[in-house]
Amino acid sequence: xxxxxxxxxxxxxxxxxxxxxxxxxxxxxxxxxxxxxxxxxxxxxxxxxxxxxxxxxxxxxxxxxxxxxxxxxxxxxxxxxxxxxxxxxxxxxxxxxxxxxxxxxxxxxxxxxxxxxxxxxxxxxxxxxxxxxxxxxxxxxxxxxxxxxxxxxxxxxxxxxxxxxxxxxxxxxxxxxxxxxxxxxxxxxxxxxxxxxxxxxxxxxxxxxxxxxxxxxxxxxxxxxxxxxxxxxxxxxxxxxxxxxxxxxxxxxxxxxxxxxxxxxxxxxxxxxxxxxxxxxxxxxxxxxxxxxxxxxxxxxxxxxxxxxxxxxxxxxxxxxxxxxxxxxxxxxxxxxxxxxxxxxxxxxxxxxxxxxxxxxxxxxxxxxxxxx
Amino acid sequence: xxxxxxxxxxxxxxxxxxxxxxxxxxxxxxxxxxxxxxxxxxxxxxxxxxxxxxxxxxxxxxxxxxxxxxxxxxxxxxxxxxxxxxxxxxxxxxxxxxxxxxxxxxxxxxxxxxxxxxxxxxxxxxxxxxxxxxxxxxxxxxxxxxxxxxxxxxxxxxxxxxxxxxxxxxxxxxxxxxxxxxxxxxxxxxxxxxxxxxxxxxxxxxxxxxxxxxxxxxxxxxxxxxxxxxxxxxxxxxxxxxxxxxxxxxxxxxxxxxxxxxxxxxxxxxxxxxxxxxxxxxxxxxxxxxxxxxxxxxxxxxxxxxxxxxxxxxxxxxxxxxxxxxxxxxxxx
Numbered sequence: 001x002x003x004x005x006x007x008x009x010x011x012x013x014x015x016x017x018x019x020x021x022x023x024x025x026x027x028x029x030x031x032x033x034x035x036x037x038x039x040x041x042x043x044x045x046x047x048x049x050x051x052x053x054x055x056x057x058x059x060x061x062x063x064x065x066x067x068x069x070x071x072x073x074x075x076x077x078x079x080x081x082x083x084x085x086x087x088x089x090x091x092x093x094x095x096x097x098x099x100x101x102x103x104x105x106x107x108x109x110x111x112x113x114x115x116x117x118x119x120x121x122x123x124x125x126x127x128x129x130x131x132x133x134x135x136x137x138x139x140x141x142x143x144x145x146x147x148x149x150x151x152x153x154x155x156x157x158x159x160x161x162x163x164x165x166x167x168x169x170x171x172x173x174x175x176x177x178x179x180x181x182x183x184x185x186x187x188x189x190x191x192x193x194x195x196x197x198x199x200x201x202x203x204x205x206x207x208x209x210x211x212x213x214x215x216x217x218x219x220x221x222x223x224x225x226x227x228x229x230x231x232x233x234x235x236x237x238x239x240x241x242x243x244x245x246x247x248x249x250x251x252x253x254x255x256x257x258x259x260x261x262x263x264x265x266x267x268x269x270x271x272x273x274x275x276x277x278x279x280x281x282x283x284x285x286x287x288x289x290x291x292x293x294x295x296x297x298x299x300x301x302x303x304x305x306x307x308x309x310x311x312x313x314x315x316x317x318x319x320x321x322x323x324x325x326x327x328x329x330x331x332x333x334x335x336x337x338x339x340x341x342x343x344x345x346x347x348x349x350x351x352x353x354x355x356x357x358x359x360x361x362x363x364x365x366x367x368x369x370x371x372x373x
Numbered sequence: 374x375x376x377x378x379x380x381x382x383x384x385x386x387x388x389x390x391x392x393x394x395x396x397x398x399x400x401x402x403x404x405x406x407x408x409x410x411x412x413x414x415x416x417x418x419x420x421x422x423x424x425x426x427x428x429x430x431x432x433x434x435x436x437x438x439x440x441x442x443x444x445x446x447x448x449x450x451x452x453x454x455x456x457x458x459x460x461x462x463x464x465x466x467x468x469x470x471x472x473x474x475x476x477x478x479x480x481x482x483x484x485x486x487x488x489x490x491x492x493x494x495x496x497x498x499x500x501x502x503x504x505x506x507x508x509x510x511x512x513x514x515x516x517x518x519x520x521x522x523x524x525x526x527x528x529x530x531x532x533x534x535x536x537x538x539x540x541x542x543x544x545x546x547x548x549x550x551x552x553x554x555x556x557x558x559x560x561x562x563x564x565x566x567x568x569x570x571x572x573x574x575x576x577x578x579x580x581x582x583x584x585x586x587x588x589x590x591x592x593x594x595x596x597x598x599x600x601x602x603x604x605x606x607x608x609x610x611x612x613x614x615x616x617x618x619x620x621x622x623x624x625x626x627x628x629x630x631x632x633x634x635x636x637x638x639x640x641x642x643x644x645x646x647x648x649x650x651x652x653x654x655x656x657x658x659x660x661x662x663x664x665x666x667x668x669x670x671x672x673x674x675x676x677x678x679x680x681x682x683x684x685x686x687x688x689x690x691x692x693x694x695x696x697x698x699x700x701x702x703x704x705x706x
Contacts, residue, residue, distance in 0.1 A: 093509065171374065228554065252578075270583060271580035271583050272583075283570075284569050
C-alpha cells in the first residue's frame with residue numbers, strides 16, 4: 001500500500017486549527033478505514049475522527065494536548081513493510097507541501113448571503129473546485145449549514161459544493177407566511193441557481209428531504225442524483241413530541257434534553273451546541289418560522305409530507321441513509337421504500353448519521369453520485 | 374454574524390428598541406453632549422460612546438440630556454415608567470446611585486408590591502461599574518451586591534457583546550425595573566453578535582466552558598479572568614468549567630446547583646468587596662443545598678475589603694486576576 005496521511009479535519013467555516021484531545025490508537029496498531037483514531041477539539045465542538053484508510057499506524061506526529069492547523073499531518077499510516085526512511089521522507093514532503101498551501105487551505109471560509117427577492121436572503125457556503133456538476137447540501141429542521149461540517153470537505157475534493165442555511169435557519173431570512181414549503185423551495189431554488197453549475201446532486205437531511213424532493217420535482221433532469229438522510233415523507237410515523245419540545249424549549253436544560261434525542265449517544269451534545277441552538281432560537285422571527293415548518297412536518301395523525309411518488313418517478317439514483325437507532329424519524333419498512341431506491345441502515349446511529357458515522361456516510365454519498373450518468 | 378464591540382452591541386440594542394417602540398425614551402447626563410450647552414451635539418456619543426446617533430435618529434424629546442442630578446432624573450424616569458413610558462435612565466457611574474438610592478430602593482423597587490400588583494415599572498437604569506480605569510474610589514465600585522439585596526429589582530451584568538445586546542433588549546421589554554450594569558473595561562471587547570433583534574432571558578446562566586475538575590463561577594469582566602485561568606489550568610491538566618450566571622437577580626440557582634453536584638469543587642470570582650457580596654451569597658447557597666456533593670471547601674476570589682485604590686499598581690492588585698484564581702483552584706484539588 002502507499003503511505004497515507006491522517007490530518008486535522010476542517011469542521012465548519014471558522015475552524016482554523018484543532019486540539020488533539022486524545023489518541024485512540026497507538027503506533028504499531030492495525031486500523032481499519034472508518035475506525036475512530038483520535039478525538040479532536042475545535043473551539044466549537046469535539047468529535048472522534050475516523051481513519052480514511054486501513055493500515056498500520058507507523059508514526060504519530062502530533063501528540064495529545066497539542067494544537068495543529070487544519071490539514072496538518074498528525075499521523076502516518078502504511079503497511080509493515082514500508083521503511084522508516086520512506087516514512088520520514090513522506091513527513092518531510094508533507095510538511096513542505098502544506099507550507100506552500102498554507103493560508104489558503106487552512107484559513108476560515110466565509111459564507112455569503114444570496115438575495116432571493118422580497119427582501120429575503122439565503123446564506124450559502126460555496127467550496128470545492130469548479131466542476132460540471134454541483135453537490136447541494138440541505139440540513140434538517142432546526143439545524144443549519146454546520147450540520148455538514150464533517151462531510152463537506154470530502155465532497156469538495158472533486159466537486160463544487162453548495163451548503164445552504166434553509167430559510168428560518170442559520171443566517172437565512174425566516175419565512176412563516178403563506179405556503180411555507182413552496183416559499184422555502186422558491187428561495188432554495190433561486191439561491192442554488194445563482195451559485196451552482198451543471199447538474200445537481202442533492203444531499204439532504206430530515207426535513208431537508210422534503211425540500212430536496214420538491215426541488216427535484218421542479219428541476220427534472222437537472223437533478224442527477226438524490227441522497228436523503230433520515231428524510232421525512234416516506235412513512236406516517238414520526239416523533240412529533242420531538243418537534244413540539246424543540247420549538248417549546250427556551251432554556252439550556254430542556255433544550256439539551258431535546259437535542260440529546262438526536263444522537264444514539266446522548267453525550268455527543270456539548271453545552272456549546274446547546275448555546276448555539278439557543279442563540280438561533282432567540283432570533284426574532286425564528287420561533288414563528290420554526291412553528292410553521294413544524295406544522296409542515298407532522299400533525300396529530302403523523303407525517304404530513306409524502307415524497308414517495310417523487311422518489312419513485314425519479315430517473316437517477318436515489319439512496320436513503322438511516323440510523324437504526326433513529327428516535328426522531330423511524331426507519332421506514334421495506335414496503336414504504338420505492339423499488340428504485342436503495343436503503344442503507346447504519347447500526348448504533350441515531351438521527352444524525354452525517355455526524356455520527358461520517359466516513360460511512362461520505363462514502364455512500366460519493367458512491368451514489370458516481371452512479372449518476 | 375458580524376463581530377462588533379460590547380459598546381456597539383449596546384448601541385444597536387438601543388437603536389433597535391427605540392425604533393420599534395415609541396414609548397422607549399432615554400435620560401441622563403451628557404447623553405447627547407450636555408443640556409443647554411452650545412457645542413456640537415452628540416460629538417462623543419455620550420460619556421462612553423454608547424448612545425451615539427440616538428439624538429439624530431430619535432430627537433431631543435426622546436433622548437434627553439439632564440442636569441447633574443441623579444435624584445431628579447431617576448425620579449422622573451420612575452414617574453414616566455409608572456405612567457406608561459419605557460424609560461432608560463443612564464447613571465454615568467453606578468457609584469452615583471448613592472444620591473438616588475431612595476428612588477431606587479424605596480420607590481422603584483416597591484411600586485409593584487405596595488400597589489398590590491397594579492403598578493408596572495418598566496424602567497431600565499443603565500450604569501457603568503468596575504475598577505481598572507484609574508478613576509479612583511468614587512467611580513469604580515462594583516455595587517451589584519447592593520441592588521441584588523433588594524427584592525423588586527432585577528440585576529443584570531453582561532460579560533460579552535452577545536449578552537450585552539440580548540440582555541439589554543430583554544431589560545427594555547421587561548415590565549419590572551432592571552438595573553443594567555456595564556463594566557467599563559468591557560466596552561472595547563469584540564464578539565459575534567447577530568444583526569437583528571433577540572432577547573436573552575433573565576435567570577439563565579451561560580455555560581461558558583465545559584470542564585470536570587473544578588467549577589468557576591464569575592460575573593461581568595470576571596468571566597474573562599475565569600476563562601484565562603481555565604485555559605492556563607487546562608495546560609496543566611486541570612479541566613475547569615466556567616459558568617456566567619448573567620443576572621444576579623433572578624439568580625439561576627438550578628444551573629449552579631446542577632454543576633456543583635456534578636463537579637464538587639467550586640471557586641467563585643467576584644469583583645465586588647468580599648463582605649455581603651455575590652461570592653459569599655452563592656457560597657451560602659451551595660453550602661446549604663449541595664453540601665453532600667462538595668469535595669472541598671468553596672473558595673472565593675474577590676477584591677479586598679478596601680476602597681478601590683487610585684495608585685495604578687494598587688488598583689491592578691485590587692482586581693482579582695487569573696493567577697489568584699489558579700492559586701485558589703490549586704488549594705482545593
